[in-house]
Amino acid sequence: RKIAFLPGDGVGPEVSAAARRVLDAVAETHSLSLKYNEYLFGGAAIDTAGDPLPSETKTGCLEADAVFLGAVGGPKWDGGALRPEKGLLDLRKALGVYANLRPTSIAAGMEHLSPLKIERAKDVDFLIVRELTGGMYFGDRTEGNDTARDECLYTREEVSRVARIAFEAARKRKGKVASVDKANVLATSRLWRNAVNDLHQAEFQDVEFSHVLVDAMAMKLIQAPADFDVILTENLFGDILSDEASVLSGSIGLAPSASLGDGARGLFEPIHGSAPDIAGHGKANPVGAILSAAMMLRYSLDAGEAADAIENAVAGALEQGRGTSDIGGEDTTASFTEAIMALIE
Amino acid sequence: RKIAFLPGDGVGPEVSAAARRVLDAVAETHSLSLKYNEYLFGGAAIDTAGDPLPSETKTGCLEADAVFLGAVGGPKWDGGALRPEKGLLDLRKALGVYANLRPTSIAAGMEHLSPLKIERAKDVDFLIVRELTGGMYFGDRTEGNDTARDECLYTREEVSRVARIAFEAARKRKGKVASVDKANVLATSRLWRNAVNDLHQAEFQDVEFSHVLVDAMAMKLIQAPADFDVILTENLFGDILSDEASVLSGSIGLAPSASLGDGARGLFEPIHGSAPDIAGHGKANPVGAILSAAMMLRYSLDAGEAADAIENAVAGALEQGRGTSDIGGEDTTASFTEAIMALIE
Ligand SMILES: CC(C)[C@H](C(=O)O)[C@@H](O)C(=O)O
Ligand SMILES: CC(C)[C@H](C(=O)O)[C@@H](O)C(=O)O
Numbered sequence: 001r002k003i004a005f006l007p008g009d010g011v012g013p014e015v016s017a018a019a020r021r022v023l024d025a026v027a028e029t030h031s032l033s034l035k036y037n038e039y040l041f042g043g044a045a046i047d048t049a050g051d052p053l054p055s056e057t058k059t060g061c062l063e064a065d066a067v068f069l070g071a072v073g074g075p076k077w078d079g080g081a082l083r084p085e086k087g088l089l090d091l092r093k094a095l096g097v098y099a100n101l102r103p104t105s106i107a108a109g110m111e112h113l114s115p116l117k118i119e120r121a122k123d124v125d126f127l128i129v130r131e132l133t134g135g136m137y138f139g140d141r142t143e144g145n146d147t148a149r150d151e152c153l154y155t156r157e158e159v160s161r162v163a164r165i166a167f168e169a170a171r172k173r174k175g176k177v178a179s180v181d182k183a184n185v186l187a188t189s190r191l192w193r194n195a196v197n198d199l200h201q202a203e204f205q206d207v208e209f210s211h212v213l214v215d216a217m218a219m220k221l222i223q224a225p226a227d228f229d230v231i232l233t234e235n236l237f238g239d240i241l242s243d244e245a246s247v248l249s250g251s252i253g254l255a256p257s258a259s260l261g262d263g264a265r266g267l268f269e270p271i272h273g274s275a276p277d278i279a280g281h282g283k284a285n286p287v288g289a290i291l292s293a294a295m296m297l298r299y300s301l302d303a304g305e306a307a308d309a310i311e312n313a314v315a316g317a318l319e320q321g322r323g324t325s326d327i328g329g330e331d332t333t334a335s336f337t338e339a340i341m342a343l344i345e
Numbered sequence: 346r347k348i349a350f351l352p353g354d355g356v357g358p359e360v361s362a363a364a365r366r367v368l369d370a371v372a373e374t375h376s377l378s379l380k381y382n383e384y385l386f387g388g389a390a391i392d393t394a395g396d397p398l399p400s401e402t403k404t405g406c407l408e409a410d411a412v413f414l415g416a417v418g419g420p421k422w423d424g425g426a427l428r429p430e431k432g433l434l435d436l437r438k439a440l441g442v443y444a445n446l447r448p449t450s451i452a453a454g455m456e457h458l459s460p461l462k463i464e465r466a467k468d469v470d471f472l473i474v475r476e477l478t479g480g481m482y483f484g485d486r487t488e489g490n491d492t493a494r495d496e497c498l499y500t501r502e503e504v505s506r507v508a509r510i511a512f513e514a515a516r517k518r519k520g521k522v523a524s525v526d527k528a529n530v531l532a533t534s535r536l537w538r539n540a541v542n543d544l545h546q547a548e549f550q551d552v553e554f555s556h557v558l559v560d561a562m563a564m565k566l567i568q569a570p571a572d573f574d575v576i577l578t579e580n581l582f583g584d585i586l587s588d589e590a591s592v593l594s595g596s597i598g599l600a601p602s603a604s605l606g607d608g609a610r611g612l613f614e615p616i617h618g619s620a621p622d623i624a625g626h627g628k629a630n631p632v633g634a635i636l637s638a639a640m641m642l643r644y645s646l647d648a649g650e651a652a653d654a655i656e657n658a659v660a661g662a663l664e665q666g667r668g669t670s671d672i673g674g675e676d677t678t679a680s681f682t683e684a685i686m687a688l689i690e
Contacts, residue, residue, distance in 0.1 A: 073529060085529040115567050120460050136497065141532040148536035150497045152481065156490065182581070184418060184430040187486040191493035216618075218589035219597055222460050222567065236527070240585055244563035252564060273561075 010274025012070025052087025130238025355619025357415025
């Protein structure tokens with residue numbers, strides 16, 4: 001099983017290293033053979049190769065069974081002609097990973113970590129399915145100092161294929177999908193709503209289904225997060241809502257993501273960014289990266305039991321009160337990682 | 346002082362009537378003469394006049410000193426060729442109200458109403474300044490069943506004029522502005538960032554200033570809402586972030602807004618929508634509308650003391666534990682309104 005390994009920028013290398021230690025631990029307990037090929041990516045690749053996604057990196061990712069990414073970006077490259085983030089968008093597109101899965105849950109007994117009052121934090125367990133290769137992120141743009149323009153485009157096919165992933169995920173969960181758009185204003189949202197409706201009618205009538213406007217969803221995630229199961233939305237809304245959602249469990253540092261396309265190959269990355277302010281201090285929360293590694297085992301490497309083992313170990317370490325400072329703990333990245341590794345059976 | 350009065354749809358008429366009772370009460374205590382002209386608007390205007398913004402309504406608004414609006418929209422008009430929301434967008438554009446002010450605060454002692462843990466809800470007091478007449482809301486669109494397109498356009502001038510309002514507001518508050526964009530992806534956000542930077546450098550160096558990415562802001566509003574003073578952003582991001590912010594104080598039903606342009610004339614509306622599920626039941630929270638009426642007195646009708654009187658009365662009623670069910674109270678719209686009126690001196 002070949003993993004293209006992209007540590008990236010800022011805290012990326014630190015959390016990637018932590019995830020790799022945990023992967024090596026489960027590889028041993030679960031007799032998996034994992035082979036890593038490390039590539040330059042993001043700002044680090046701009047500095048060395050003048051390109052945030054060098055062709056060697058791209059080819060390596062396309063030839064791998066899964067791609068693991070730490071984080072990209074940082075103030076060093078802000079305002080430059082080459083942007084690390086451009087490399088990430090190009091990589092997502094090249095891999096064809098149009099569905100970004102971002103789970104949020106608060107385990108029973110862990111409600112004290114949430115910024116929400118205990119009653120509201122109870123029973124939170126939802127999955128955001130974010131469209132990842134369309135919309136404003138990939139539309140035509142006009143850069144300009146006096147006028148600028150971004151275009152948002154969606155095709156019915158782009159909407160249907162990601163909606164299918166959401167409905168199928170709901171069938172394996174609590175059987176509910178809420179589709180988010182701004183259909184009272186945007187043409188792309190009206191297409192979105194029609195396409196999702198049609199797919200629901202044709203193939204997924206067993207799934208409970210509703211539409212929620214994006215502004216209303218931004219409220220409901222705070223007011224009644226336990227009401228949701230699968231939340232389906234387009235690229236830009238998904239960026240905003242999944243970051244909002246990620247802190248409900250205590251810290252964005254805990255949140256993993258998987259990006260999938262039509263085959264098994266996926267891209268796995270924590271939701272947090274490169275966090276330049278804490279990079280190099282050994283205090284980044286490794287859990288987002290470690291849980292992304294678990295998602296990689298489950299979705300791309302056909303190793304669901306090893307994924308379960310990692311997730312249980314993370315839950316166990318949190319229950320023991322272990323954690324980095326972002327969740328009020330006293331661990332370093334390394335000691336938190338070791339606490340998790342110690343719980344891998 | 347002429348007020349164009351647009352009750353609109355759903356709970357709009359109920360909360361508008363409540364605001365008007367309170368306005369009449371302060372008009373008496375503060376010797377103001379307020380003249381109301383009521384107009385059809387939104388879905389109600391589609392039903393009667395076949396147009397969400399009939400020309401009589403538009404003319405009446407343009408001739409008034411201030412426009413007061415309840416709410417627009419509802420399932421009855423969803424999917425129709427004429428949309429109530431289109432009337433609202435056209436009205437904002439016609440009035441030239443490019444700056445939408447949405448304050449959020451949690452009074453000391455009222456932290457229990459917030460969905461956030463008490464510590465996080467302390468000292469929250471910020472103002473979102475949302476650009477209101479540009480961006481994706483007003484770009485060119487292609488409606489379509491197989492492909493759809495929305496365009497987002499900004500000019501430097503559109504950004505500068507709303508940024509000026511934010512910087513000036515900050516000078517009268519805590520002296521801080523956070524400007525929100527998605528400059529790591531969007532061309533319009535890079536223009537936004539440059540234009541706001543330039544204005545800050547040229548005229549507002551005394552104001553503490555930072556840039557925050559929209560996804561990060563969606564988190565920070567939950568994690569550290571007390572860190573912010575003035576939050577400046579474009580139209581669509583402002584729609585999402587201000588709804589998110591509105592529930593921090595307990596309910597979107599509490600949140601007012603003022604939309605201003607270059608002159609004194611403004612548009613005043615609660616942030617909540619038409620809430621069709623509770624319309625006609627007499628249980629809508631009137632506070633968003635009542636505080637919008639206070640903003641109208643302050644910004645358009647040169648009656649700051651009357652505005653203060655309303656705001657103090659609302660704070661007093663909340664302190665007494667009065668409130669509708671959305672904030673855990675037992676009042677109806679009418680009894681809550683009367684409790685507020687009783688506190689107007
Ligand atoms: C780095 C940035 C381009 C990226 C995005 O907006 O998609 C990030 O915020 C994310 O959510 O993965
Ligand atoms: C009704 C709708 C068009 C409107 C908007 O999106 O601006 C509303 O959500 C608001 O925030 O005032």
